[in-house]
């Protein structure tokens with residue numbers, strides 16, 4: 217089966233056919249860096265990291281653009297409230313760019329801990345002011361935007377006369393209008409759904425730029441249109457982000473691009489569902505966000521213990537990206553066990569050599585082969601990581617059974633064994649980006665310490681001090697470490 221992706225725009229799973237195969241252009245709305253990213257944001261970025269990894273694994277050459285919003289995002293999604301960066305900078309009495317730098321650095325650190333690959337390009341809104349001004353000017357020239365005293369608004373009703381504004385969420389303009397408040401006397405925009413492309417800055421506004429309409433700063437939505445066009449062209453393959461962005465931010469992006477270039481930016485719109493806490497969306501503004509470091513240290517009143525980055529990554533993979541995922545201690549504890557089981561199986565299969573070279577195919581071979589093939593089929597079915605994990609667990613059971621001699625390895629042919637090994641390792645490491653957290657260096661240290669104890673025991677034995685030699689062996693056994701006399705006279709250890 218070839219790759220099929222659910223497209224928010226068509227509301228169906230579509231066969232993925234890139235515009236310029238093998239090249240794929242993918243744009244994902246990145247973080248607004250006025251505060252730390254919370255775990256909800258991380259869910260979206262981890263989901264797209266896996267999508268990026270799988271597209272590359274499938275042979276595509278992906279240009280993955282994920283922006284940094286470092287200007288122009290007001291508190292309300294519809295141009296109300298204060299500038300988020302300016303507010304924070306004023307509170308802390310620092311430069312707005314210090315806020316941007318601090319949270320960009322911390323975002324990168326979080327992405328590194330979660331083992332997310334870097335995007336190909338990470339453009340910032342402040343680095344693309346000229347492109348945003350240019351695009352705004354073109355939209356004015358095409359008659360879809362108007363100026364009111366230095367602020368430029370997109371004319372939604374006029375646009376909707378030519379193209380359906382609510383196309384992404386399948387809503388008619390009348391329905392959308394119902395959800396907005398009536399314009400009051402102080403409102404300068406002409407229509408209730410009109411949104412700002414460029415906002416006039418008051419003299420005290422901290423970040424402002426010169427434009428044909430005076431000093432100001434860009435609206436939030438125009439940045440993604442301008443930057444995706446610059447790096448991926450006016451039409452590209454995939455545009456992604458969290459589901460909360462579809463109704464406003466992405467709807468406005470489509471309108472801007474259609475108005476400017478007469479084409480919708482992306483062929484496929486992908487939206488990740490929300491991470492929730494007790495059923496409520498985790499969000500910065502609601503203040504119910506768990507921060508990654510609170511999770512890694514366990515330092516949060518609602519957390520029973522600390523959870524490692526890989527446990528959290530695994531926890532997220534257990535649910536399909538289009539389903540909501542509720543955050544709880546129980547679910548994380550189960551994920552911790554599941555992740556460890558998978559990693560144990562991977563260590564075993566990585567180091568296991570099949571003694572006998574079989575070539576004939578048994579029933580067990582067919583069973584293993586199907587489990588492997590299904591992993592790719594499931595991933596090709598709109599990136600069903602949850603079901604792939606279920607298959608990997610079945611493979612893990614086989615791996616444990618092989619290790620414990622409960623499965624007759626003579627029933628497994630060499631090619632199928634090799635296939636099981638590659639599928640297992642490729643999915644866990646390359647596609648899912650899961651890493652063993654017991655780093656090699658700590659394993660090496662453990663080995664050194666155990667060799668020391670083994671030598672002490674040897675010396676004790678040589679001096680006929682059997683009490684000490686037995687004590688070492690028994691106490692290690694109590695800790696789950698078994699010493700084994702090898703045929704060549706050396707002593708090895710393993711964890712039981």
Ligand code: AMP
Pocket residue numbers: 245246247248249255256257258259260456457458459460461488489490491492497498499500
């Ligand atoms: P923001 O920094 O708020 O602009 O959000 C960055 C990204 O995280 C966007 O793609 C959002 O759609 C996404 N996002 C925000 N909250 C959540 C959540 N609770 N669960 C999943 N994704 C989210």
Ligand code: ZN
Pocket residue numbers: 244245246440465
């Ligand atoms: Zn965006």
